[in-house]
Amino acid sequence: MIIEKIVGNVDEISTSGRHIERVYVSSDDLVKRIQRVTTDHGKELGIRLKEPRDLIDGDILYMDERNMIVISVTSDDLLVIHPTTMMQMGEIAHQLGNRHLPAQFEGKVMLVQYDYLVQELLEQLEVPFSREERKVKRAFRHIGHSHE
Incomplete structure (x- = not known):
């Protein structure tokens, strides 16, 4: 799966009732618009953002009725x-x-x-x-x- 835009952020969109997979990244990786990542469930994703913006902790990469994939920044x-x-x-x-x-x-x-x-x-x-x-x-x- 290739992610080209951010759906939103968990601070603005409710996560209730959805299964959450997390992509753990370092704060240095937040500035990369193109990168390959793996969720905590082993799913590989490509991130290729069309708009020039940094990722932020809590950004939602994917969302449907039952699932979300969310960015989590490591300490x-x-x-x-x-x-x-x-x-x-x-x-x-x-x-x-x-x-x-x-x-x-x-x-x-x-x-x-x-x-x-x-x-x-x-x-x-x-x-x-x-x-x-x-x-x-x-x-x-x-x-x-x-x-x-």
């Missing part, structure tokens, strides 16, 4: 940064921006993929953080930029 090794002041947030955001590291925000915390150099930086700047295995809904996306 990432993350640094969860808990700045205590606006100054601290600005400093760490500036430092991470200079390194072109993609970040995500959830409430009052900043999430970045684990990197021992970033951990050392956070310790040096005395910014509170924790290292956690956590599931993100969207891909960490690098922003295209060059220093010319």
